[in-house]
Amino acid sequence: MQLGVNVPNFGPGATPDRLLAWARTVEGLGYDLLLTSDHVTITPDVAAQYPAPFYEPFTMLSWLAGQTGTIKLGTTVLIAPYRHPLLVARMAANLHQLSRGRFVLGVGVGWAQQEFDALGLDFRRRGKQTDELLDVLTAAWRNTDDYGACDIPIWVGGLTDTAQRRAIRYGAAWHPLRQSMPWMRDAVERLRRTADEQGRPVPGFVPRIMLRHTCEPLPDETRRAGEGTIDQILADLAELRLLGAHTIVLDPFAGDPAETEHPEIAWHALAAVRAEMEN
Numbered sequence: 001m002q003l004g005v006n007v008p009n010f011g012p013g014a015t016p017d018r019l020l021a022w023a024r025t026v027e028g029l030g031y032d033l034l035l036t037s038d039h040v041t042i043t044p045d046v047a048a049q050y051p052a053p054f055y056e057p058f059t060m061l062s063w064l065a066g067q068t069g070t071i072k073l074g075t076t077v078l079i080a081p082y083r084h085p086l087l088v089a090r091m092a093a094n095l096h097q098l099s100r101g102r103f104v105l106g107v108g109v110g111w112a113q114q115e116f117d118a119l120g121l122d123f124r125r126r127g128k129q130t131d132e133l134l135d136v137l138t139a140a141w142r143n144t145d146d147y148g149a150c151d152i153p154i155w156v157g158g159l160t161d162t163a164q165r166r167a168i169r170y171g172a173a174w175h176p177l178r179q180s181m182p183w184m185r186d187a188v189e190r191l192r193r194t195a196d197e198q199g200r201p202v203p204g205f206v207p208r209i210m211l212r213h214t215c216e217p218l219p220d221e222t223r224r225a226g227e228g229t230i231d232q233i234l235a236d237l238a239e240l241r242l243l244g245a246h247t248i249v250l251d252p253f254a255g256d257p258a259e260t261e262h263p264e265i266a267w268h269a270l271a272a273v274r275a276e277m278e279n
Contacts, residue, residue, distance in 0.1 A: 001241045004033030004249040005270060006076055006208060009055040013260030023064045025267050027071040029274050033104060035076040035249055036060060043114035051257050058091045065099035074104030076208055076249060077157035081110060081121050081129035085136035093147040106175055108157035134170045155206050164191050173204030178251060181225050181236055188243045207240060208249040213269040226250060230276055
């Protein structure tokens with residue numbers, strides 16, 4: 001099982017020096033993936049959670065590809081309707097080639113209606129536009145003379161049955177975000193049942209979970225996966241692996257933008273997880 005880290009590419013602490021330190025720390029600790037989020041226009045609904053500055057993921061990951069050696073780089077998730085599908089096909093293929101095959105493309109439908117409005121997009125069509133993106137990627141990447149050998153892993157983000165069906169349809173991995181362990185158990189069962197009903201392979205399972213280390217145990221009935229003592233966190237990782245997760249992304253951002261100015265707290269938690277898993 002591989003472990004990734006969602007690196008905050010936004011907020012008052014998001015400077016080039018800190019982002020580079022994040023990349024070198026995550027890679028140095030032995031994590032397998034470094035992933036970032038996506039927003040294009042920081043409208044009020046976005047800024048309430050993810051304030052400026054916000055680094056565009058293809059730009060940032062391309063820069064980090066030249067600053068790192070082996071760690072995979074990806075999006076969790078790229079908002080599918082925000083860019084023309086052929087532009088995404090080109091940027092993803094180029095980044096994959098220039099990083100020597102290290103790119104992972106996570107996509108999602110998006111949630112920030114004000115941002116859709118600012119970009120002149122119809123919020124109601126975001127699901128259809130996500131399908132259109134995946135259709136175009138599949139078709140474009142068949143042209144290996146133009147795009148190269150595009151063996152880019154695709155993850156479909158989302159918590160709904162529609163997101164699960166989209167992952168099944170396109171043979172992509174399913175990428176749910178920041179939920180509890182009971183929710184994960186039920187969702188994986190739904191995923192398997194839906195794939196069986198459609199006569200298709202069960203998609204890969206690649207959840208993104210919290211990473212919030214506490215000194216005292218948290219009640220299992222209220223905490224999200226990845227929250228609690230190191231024993232609770234390790235137990236969640238072990239159970240997710242049994243549920244079929246081949247990759248788990250740890251998300252150390254708890255919601256306060258001020259955290260981005262003090263990444264050492266997250267780095268200590270990431271180091272503790274790696275140390276315990278290697279014991």
